[in-house]
Amino acid sequence: MDLESTTCLVTGGSGFLGRAVCRLLESRGATVIVPRSRDHDLRRREVVERLLSELRPRVVIHLAAVVGGIGANRRNPATYFYDNAAMALHVLDESYRAGVAKFVGVGTICSYPKFTPVPFRESDLWNGYPEETNAPYGLAKKMMLVQAQAYRAQHQFPAIMLLPTNLYGPGDHFDLESGHVIPSLIRKFVEARRRGDPTVTVWGTGTPTREFLHVSDAAEAIVAATESYDDGEPMNVGSGDEISIRALAELLSDLCGYRGALVFDASRPDGQPRRCVDATRARERIGFRARIPLRDGLIETIRWFEENEGRR
Numbered sequence: 674m675d676l677e678s679t680t681c682l683v684t685g686g687s688g689f690l691g692r693a694v695c696r697l698l699e700s701r702g703a704t705v706i707v708p709r710s711r712d713h714d715l716r717r718r719e720v721v722e723r724l725l726s727e728l729r730p731r732v733v734i735h736l737a738a739v740v741g742g743i744g745a746n747r748r749n750p751a752t753y754f755y756d757n758a759a760m761a762l763h764v765l766d767e768s769y770r771a772g773v774a775k776f777v778g779v780g781t782i783c784s785y786p787k788f789t790p791v792p793f794r795e796s797d798l799w800n801g802y803p804e805e806t807n808a809p810y811g812l813a814k815k816m817m818l819v820q821a822q823a824y825r826a827q828h829q830f831p832a833i834m835l836l837p838t839n840l841y842g843p844g845d846h847f848d849l850e851s852g853h854v855i856p857s858l859i860r861k862f863v864e865a866r867r868r869g870d871p872t873v874t875v876w877g878t879g880t881p882t883r884e885f886l887h888v889s890d891a892a893e894a895i896v897a898a899t900e901s902y903d904d905g906e907p908m909n910v911g912s913g914d915e916i917s918i919r920a921l922a923e924l925l926s927d928l929c930g931y932r933g934a935l936v937f938d939a940s941r942p943d944g945q946p947r948r949c950v951d952a953t954r955a956r957e958r959i960g961f962r963a964r965i966p967l968r969d970g971l972i973e974t975i976r977w978f979e980e981n982e983g984r985r
């Protein structure tokens with residue numbers, strides 16, 4: 674699909690990943706429309722119906738979601754389930770009814786079973802229940818895959834589903850209450866350095882592993898898949914680099930210029946034991962390879978935080 678002059682509705686286009694996707698779509702010559710939640714609450718079917726029937730976009734990229742780290746998931750499991758399931762249910766169905774030529778659903782690595790063999794292959798997606806702290810979020814998003822495959826089978830609706838790994842980068846959410854691990858640790862280390870704190874506490878034992886993908890790389894994959902992937906099978910989007918939380922915390926502490934000690938608080942939940950996806954399908958089908966090395970991306974993200982934190 675050529676995106677030049679194509680009307681693309683990007684739900685969640687004002688968010689962390691959405692802004693990067695919109696920038697890229699615009700650079701391809703697409704006409705990008707971003708509905709905001711204050712005007713268009715996508716949990717409400719009649720709102721979504723009106724939006725899609727009036728705008729009649731050719732492409733819908735569904736990124737709108739309620740998203741957060743382990744703490745936020747544990748405090749709000751009902752919201753994380755209901756809001757994400759309701760938005761996907763209506764946006765995908767109304768996209769089909771409005772005759773959209775391509776629907777791109779963006780899911781999450783949190784949909785994988787808790788003990789998936791590493792690296793996670795798409796074929797292992799249904800072999801168990803997700804890790805408990807993010808199961809309501811992961812399963813709500815997983816239903817979008819079921820829905821996309823059902824609409825493809827019954828209506829030949831060209832819906833695809835991508836499963837990005839954990840993202841990070843400039844513009845992330847740096848609040849300690851709801852943020853993901855990288856922005857939360859950056860805030861902790863920078864503030865501890867400024868105050869001269871002797872220790873910084875890191876959630877959990879430090880032993881779990883995670884894989885991180887720069888938000889610009891994720892946007893590249895989403896736009897490339899919009900252009901050239903048309904298959905009912907889900908597609909992982911990742912960097913293939915696995916790092917333990919302990920090694921990540923030590924790296925971030927160093928890059929933030931913090932010279933105190935790290936304390937791992939084992940009373941806090943670790944979340945899933947290991948996470949790293951097999952990105953072979955994305956490499957073979959859309960030619961995607963992550964370009965930004967983790968260390969470079971972290972340096973850029975820390976700089977962004979230091980220059981922009983006053984705005985948040």
Ligand SMILES: NC(=O)c1ccc[n+]([C@@H]2O[C@H](COP(=O)([O-])OP(=O)(O)OC[C@H]3O[C@@H](n4cnc5c(N)ncnc54)[C@H](OP(=O)(O)O)[C@@H]3O)[C@@H](O)[C@H]2O)c1
Nearest residue numbers: 685687688689690709710714715736737738740837839840
């Ligand atoms: N961040 C990650 O590490 C990560 C990893 C894998 C997958 N993902 C997926 O990537 C997508 C984007 O995540 P993100 O981190 O960019 O999230 P984000 O920054 O929190 O942005 C969320 C977006 O969703 C919109 N939204 C939320 N509730 C809405 C509602 N009721 N009606 C309409 N719009 C609503 C928000 O719009 P307003 O600004 O107008 O409120 C905002 O644009 C999500 O689908 C997420 O599951 C994220």
